Amino acid sequence: xxxKTKITIQDIAEKLNITASTxxxxxxxxxxxxxxxxxxxxxxxxxxxYQPNNIAAALRxxxxxxxxxxxxxxxxxxxxxxxxxxEEIANKLNYKVIxxxxxxxxxxxxxxxxxxxxxxxxGIIASxxxxxxxxxxxxxxxxxxxxxxxxxxxxxxLDVSQVGINDYLASYKIVEHLIKxxxxxxxxxxxxxxxxxxxxxxxxxxxxxxxxxxxFDENLVISSNLQLEGGRQSMxxxxxxxxxxxxxxxxxxxxxxxxxQVLKERGVAIPDRVALAxxxxxxxxxxxDPPLTTVDQLSLTMGNITAxxxxxxxxxxxxxxxxxxxxxxxxxIIRKSSLKKG
Amino acid sequence: xxxKTKITIQDIAEKLNITASTxxxxxxxxxxxxxxxxxxxxxxxxxxxYQPNNIAAALRxxxxxxxxxxxxxxxxxxxxxxxxxxEEIANKLNYKVIxxxxxxxxxxxxxxxxxxxxxxxxGIIASxxxxxxxxxxxxxxxxxxxxxxxxxxxxxxLDVSQVGINDYLASYKIVEHLIKxxxxxxxxxxxxxxxxxxxxxxxxxxxxxxxxxxxFDENLVISSNLQLEGGRQSMxxxxxxxxxxxxxxxxxxxxxxxxxQVLKERGVAIPDRVALAxxxxxxxxxxxDPPLTTVDQLSLTMGNITAxxxxxxxxxxxxxxxxxxxxxxxxxIIRKSSLKKG
Numbered sequence: 001x002x003x004k005t006k007i008t009i010q011d012i013a014e015k016l017n018i019t020a021s022t023x024x025x026x027x028x029x030x031x032x033x034x035x036x037x038x039x040x041x042x043x044x045x046x047x048x049x050y051q052p053n054n055i056a057a058a059l060r061x062x063x064x065x066x067x068x069x070x071x072x073x074x075x076x077x078x079x080x081x082x083x084x085x086x087e088e089i090a091n092k093l094n095y096k097v098i099x100x101x102x103x104x105x106x107x108x109x110x111x112x113x114x115x116x117x118x119x120x121x122x123g124i125i126a127s128x129x130x131x132x133x134x135x136x137x138x139x140x141x142x143x144x145x146x147x148x149x150x151x152x153x154x155x156x157x158l159d160v161s162q163v164g165i166n167d168y169l170a171s172y173k174i175v176e177h178l179i180k181x182x183x184x185x186x187x188x189x190x191x192x193x194x195x196x197x198x199x200x201x202x203x204x205x206x207x208x209x210x211x212x213x214x215x216f217d218e219n220l221v222i223s224s225n226l227q228l229e230g231g232r233q234s235m236x237x238x239x240x241x242x243x244x245x246x247x248x249x250x251x252x253x254x255x256x257x258x259x260x261q262v263l264k265e266r267g268v269a270i271p272d273r274v275a276l277a278x279x280x281x282x283x284x285x286x287x288x289d290p291p292l293t294t295v296d297q298l299s300l301t302m303g304n305i306t307a308x309x310x311x312x313x314x315x316x317x318x319x320x321x322x323x324x325x326x327x328x329x330x331x332x333i334i335r336k337s338s339l340k341k342g
Numbered sequence: 343x344x345x346k347t348k349i350t351i352q353d354i355a356e357k358l359n360i361t362a363s364t365x366x367x368x369x370x371x372x373x374x375x376x377x378x379x380x381x382x383x384x385x386x387x388x389x390x391x392y393q394p395n396n397i398a399a400a401l402r403x404x405x406x407x408x409x410x411x412x413x414x415x416x417x418x419x420x421x422x423x424x425x426x427x428x429e430e431i432a433n434k435l436n437y438k439v440i441x442x443x444x445x446x447x448x449x450x451x452x453x454x455x456x457x458x459x460x461x462x463x464x465g466i467i468a469s470x471x472x473x474x475x476x477x478x479x480x481x482x483x484x485x486x487x488x489x490x491x492x493x494x495x496x497x498x499x500l501d502v503s504q505v506g507i508n509d510y511l512a513s514y515k516i517v518e519h520l521i522k523x524x525x526x527x528x529x530x531x532x533x534x535x536x537x538x539x540x541x542x543x544x545x546x547x548x549x550x551x552x553x554x555x556x557x558f559d560e561n562l563v564i565s566s567n568l569q570l571e572g573g574r575q576s577m578x579x580x581x582x583x584x585x586x587x588x589x590x591x592x593x594x595x596x597x598x599x600x601x602x603q604v605l606k607e608r609g610v611a612i613p614d615r616v617a618l619a620x621x622x623x624x625x626x627x628x629x630x631d632p633p634l635t636t637v638d639q640l641s642l643t644m645g646n647i648t649a650x651x652x653x654x655x656x657x658x659x660x661x662x663x664x665x666x667x668x669x670x671x672x673x674x675i676i677r678k679s680s681l682k683k684g
Contacts, residue, residue: 064457064460064461065457066457066460066461068440073426074416074417074422074425074441075416075417075419075422075423075425075426077417080416080417080422081417083416083417083443084415084417084443087443087445091450096442096453096454096457097442097443098410098440098441098442098457098458098461099416099440099441099442099443100438100439100440100441101425101426101429101439101441103429108433111438112438115406115407115408115438115440116440118406118408118462119406119408119440119461119462119463120460120461121461257629264631283625283626284625284626284629287599287626287629287630288629288630288631289606289630289631
């Protein structure tokens with residue numbers, strides 16, 4: 001936050017000790033927010049001189065009034081919701097958002113940048129594909145003088161504003177929750193892919209065990225594609241290995257769902273015998289029986305903040321601009337699947 | 343189909359008496375399709391002179407190689423999956439797809455058309471917003487000589503190619519299935535909105551009852567927003583009314599999920615006492631307990647066919663072009679929630 005010059009909703013959240021997503025909802029008059037909270041947020045926004053609307057006046061130098069948003073895929077709830085958060089801010093400023101999907105293909109990502117530049121967008125917001133290791137196509141955006149902001153899947157190799165979430169801490173907190181529920185043999189479902197989000201979730205898991213005096217057991221860490229089938233296979237492996245763990249923390253909701261299916265098929269009580277937790281707060285997690293404990297990644301808030309950073313930079317354009325990094329703390333959503341103590 | 347001049351995957355499907363989605367998967371070398379089926383599809387494709395790749399040669403007159411796709415929202419599974427189906431075809435032809443969301447706002451839809459035209463797209467594929475009653479912005483697209491194809495939410499007021507699904511027949515078949523399972527008092531959750539898809543689903547419901555000699559009871563038709571909360575409220579209304587129905591067919595999966603929650607909270611056995619069916623095949627429906635009977639809208643296939651119609655028209659450009667209408671038959675997915683006979 002040291003490089004920050006402009007007040008964002010994150011600052012208001014910290015001042016009031018509430019979440020950024022509550023601030024965002026309050027500012028957007030979401031009916032789920034109480035009148036009391038809304039008033040407190042508006043008061044704090046005034047005190048901090050938060051000025052989302054003043055940006056509009058500074059946007060006269062735009063050309064197409066179109067922002068290109070690049071996502072690996074728009075049909076994953078997380079990305080769709082970040083895009084919605086970006087559009088909330090952009091539309092207020094009379095900017096249109098066009099979305100392009102790369103399906104994690106490096107080649108498609110390169111073509112997409114070319115297509116967006118030829119479509120004369122005023123700037124680009126992107127989440128980098130899994131297989132991208134060369135960033136010269138993004139450097140082309142910077143060379144053309146257009147603002148570029150990254151979210152979620154970011155990189156140190158580009159000196160641009162970035163918004164991420166703290167996977168490590170979310171994972172640490174969820175394992176700590178399982179330990180507080182009395183679990184001592186906690187398995188972890190992870191991915192063999194060298195993507196930082198899964199490495200960070202694994203690190204949070206091992207550190208939480210260590211800090212609570214629970215020995216790390218490599219036999220309890222199972223790798224798969226973390227899809228439904230991967231979760232099922234990982235659960236079968238735990239059955240084959242003999243004594244079941246008393247909890248499973250999967251780095252994905254689909255993996256946790258696979259485990260839930262196998263446990264139910266074999267008549268193992270959830271959470272009494274085995275507690276379960278996932279990651280991402282996919283919509284289905286509140287519909288499973290029992291509902292699944294998980295981590296909400298504040299996707300809408302991430303979109304809001306990403307768009308704010310974008311327009312801030314856009315406003316400055318030719319003046320000096322210092323890239324910012326914002327790291328959001330995801331929310332732990334505790335549901336019945338992990339409540340051993342009822 | 344009378345106006346058709348070009349063979350599509352729908353024609354191959356009819357010839358082989360398999361679904362269009364199986365044909366699409368076979369042509370795309372999807373591993374879920376058996377080698378035998380794949381060979382039969384390729385053989386039929388050859389016999390019918392199906393030529394997807396020959397289109398590519400005719401696309402030299404394109405300018406930006408970008409297609410604009412307009413959807414009410416990209417974060418609904420259905421629309422996201424249609425877009426994926428469009429991209430499968432477009433990317434093979436080296437076309438990029440940019441996606442714009444209207445959030446069902448007429449004003450945003452008008453602005454989006456302007457933005458896409460200024461981004462110099464080579465054509466537009468759209469699903470019309472719920473609140474759109476004036477189509478002059480779409481006529482502007484036609485006047486500029488660009489191809490326009492509509493899917494799912496279509497209109498008779500534009501003389502363009504359209505791809506829809508048969509909501510009536512899907513609804514009829516699902517009610518017929520419930521009757522075969524022994525249900526005689528079947529409730530229907532519907533929407534008060536005058537959108538044709540819900541009118542068609544209601545019509546399928548009433549016709550299926552009538553054709554099977556079951557009297558229509560208006561007290562068993564409950565209107566709501568068809569979201570989770572709407573489904574819960576509709577279920578509560580049925581409880582208040584006294585004798586429960588022996589089945590509920592909701593015009594949305596979320597509505598069915600709301601009913602499932604209330605039934606489980608009150609200890610009513612599903613499907614033994616009350617059978618349940620939804621509509622849309624949302625991903626969560628296979629994860630509920632019991633899994634939910636529903637209707638799959640063949641979204642990927644719809645995207646494939648929509649894109650095929652688009653490129654067909656694109657190829658002809660200045661020659662005479664006859665708009666086509668394709669109506670897909672959705673697939674009934676029968677799961678435990680409706681199997682009274684086990």
